[in-house]
Amino acid sequence: MKTFKHSGDLGDIIYSLPTIKELGGGVLYLDPEGGKDEPLVDWSVYDRTKLKKSSIDSIKAFLEQQEYIKEVKLWDPSVNVDYNLDKFRQHVKFNNLAFSHLDAFDLLGKKDRWNVEPWLKADKKNLPKGKSIILSRSCRYHGNYSFWECLQEEIVENAVFVSHPKEYEYFMYTFPRYEGRIPHLETENILDLAGYISGCDLFIGNQSFVHALAEGMKKPMINEVYPQYPSCIFQREGVRYV
Secondary structure, eight states, X not given: OOEEEEXXXXXXXXXXXXXXXXXXXXXXXEXXXXXXXXXXXXXXXXXXXXXXXXXXXXXXXXXXXXXXXXXXXXXXXXXOOSEEGGGGGGOOOSSBHHHHHHHHTTOGGGHHHHHHSOOOOOOXXXXXXXXXXXXXXXXXXXXXXXXXXXXXXXXXXXXXXXXXXXXXXHHHHHOGGGTTTSOBOOOXXXXXXXXXXHHOSEEEEESSHHHHHHHHTTOXXXXXXXXXXXXXXOOOTTEEEO
């Protein structure tokens, strides 16, 4: 069985999955040290990614729900793998992290497939009554304050916000006109979060892990682009970049 290794972050892992699927799937090893001892990662001023054991524990069940991931295991330097997915960091030139992973293994010719084909599945969960839109905005990778400041009333009335409670708090601090109008939808784990995304009619967010989940399901979406590094641009119907 083929083996793969990734050092994170979580969104990068999601964007590696089309490559894993193209290569036939197998066992995915994740580095709880976030690439501390990986030359493909530790060249940066940050030394490592944010990936750690608790993050791996949180995403393990969701990844193993995908038919091409046979098992998720913790990686350590004694483990040799067939494909080191951290190689994508040497191919970041397409404004698209999924394509960077494909290019690292000479699979860029498959990119048109992954512009439009979903690579994630999740059991649908119903949003609260009367809600059909999911909003999410992390505390980094921003590029369009005015878009968020001027959300249409139809969106506000039909939306819930999913993300870390601190991100929700920051969102309401930044856009106080939505205070008490857009509720925070708590999620117990990533399986729970993915289920709600699967069940929504529209996702609106910025470049983030939550956005990566929505893109992997090819949900209708509006995505706030980070102009300094627009890393998640897909050419498909049903998505608008702002």
